[in-house]
Amino acid sequence: MKSFKLESPNDLKAHLLCTFDLYMPAESSNSDVKWSEIDKDNSIDYDPSLSSTATSCKSFFFPEREDIFKFDGKKFVSTESDGNKQVIFGIHACDLTAIAYQDKFFAEDTYYQARRRNTLLIGIDCLTQCNQGFCHQVDSGPFVRPSTADLILQPLNNDQTSWRLLVVSEYGFKAIQGMKLVSEELGSKKQDGDEFSRQKSQAEVVSHFQHFPYLNDGINKINNRQVSQDQWETLAKQCVTCSGCTQVCPTCSCYTTRDIREAEGPNVTRERIWDSCLYEGFQKEASGHNPTSLPGQRLERFWYHKFSDDFVSKFDRYGCVGCGRCEQVCPGVIGVHSIMKRLSDHE
């Protein structure tokens, strides 16, 4: 890990804009914070104090709709594209953890990997707890896990006037070539940039975070199979099947396919589109057989997938990264906090 002093994240942003398409959180007209493409003229400053983006980064690699192939009547031709060289700037630790999770899930998916290969990830350590966030309880933040990013922006004080840039990948190192940066010697324990002191500062930050005991209780209930089918059905009465949770969840990845036929001729394009395991027809077969015909079965599936130990051997962690977006988006008030409160004894 190399470390440099940085006056402002905007210096890094200006440098990267010369080479990459750059996306960063910016406030939109309706005051939502969205991933926005930044013009080459670099007119907007990066604002680290903005709240979390309404959506995660997953659509950069796994778009809501994408073409898979074209068929001309005889042959099937892939429509896979690498996309432009892009940088995603200012990603919170939870979202980076989710990208690392998706990297594993889509390890053999050439469409995902082509976009992923062309993307530079710039993480930022969080010093304050975000609305509904609980990264500290699911091991995904608030400081960026070094193996999940290429470069990390570490604010050294709360008013964010002093920064450190950590280089944590070869790709990240290449990307900052040409920048005038003052190196910091790392590896010596006296330097507060090394991993030990990073963990210490993270612990200090987390000590001010609110802890939600019902999350651990709920996780235990799910894993000990202490939630009855009746209870899932009761909770599912509040699910309006809007798929908001699966859309905003940074680790949800289910998709379906659709064939689009051109008005004339044999040409057909197949696309894949985000799907949701909460939809009634998600597992419904042509015969009418539906293994998860009850809303409670589908709700149970969603939370099992996020919090079951059964997936840990494959992904080394839970499917939930603690971003809290499902709580913010769910119109039925059965996002992660609401659900876990009711599963636990803390209701």
Added chain:
Amino acid sequence: MNNLIPCPLRVVDFYEDGLDSLHFEFQILDYDSRDTNLEETSEIQAGQFFMLSVPGVGEAPFTYVSKPNDAGHFYSLVRKVGTLTESLWSLKRDDIVGYRGPIGNGWPVSSSSQQSSLAMNTLVIAGGCGLAPLAGWLNEQESPPDSVALLYGSRDKASQVLNKELLKFKESLTVFEVFDNLESGYIHGNPISQLDQVLQKWGKQPHRVLICGPEIMMHAVAKQLNNDGVPGANIWLSLERRMHCGVGTCGHCYVANSYICKNGPVYLWSELNKLIQR
């Protein structure tokens, strides 16, 4: 590497083979030059499946009745149940559709060359077009005929599929046909209700059991056989789920933390039981 791109599949021929059922002969085109990121076709096991694309309609999983030969020809049985299968009824000879396969795990590989398996009594239970994925396995058996029995349940005579194959099986194996609707001269009922009677008629204790049919039937029969002393690790069943990829990423075909396209469709009863209880 996962590949979502089908290769062209030619409709060679087809014939009616049971109520609402067509028996297709397909040919995988460019068979020799096929991209090897699909698994080696020479190693296809009975019970594996492939994704069949009808461009403009969609893609769904189907099973092999026979493996592709050296020229890439193979057979597959289709029953009309939904939009995609219905679209197959308007196909003409030499039309091009799409193929991705083989996918998943097949039935246990026959070990008929080994001494021990000669005496291994195998009961094969099929319900409706569940006979299709079992036909390939049955065709490969070289055991003495009386060590393999087929219990085949269907609604009535007209809805029996794979009629040519069935005739052949009747010559080489012990076959018990049961029907939901009364057919004179045949056993009336279904594989669940008639299991005891069939076992009694066969006069053997099955050492292993292969099952494919409606899920509720498979579970009931497997449970009963398991209770009767057939170890769960000797009972195989083939599951069906909605699928959109066949490579373990679309998320549809889950049973607990298992994806049927990758870890199935053939499961051991002992393993499936653990998954269901999760």
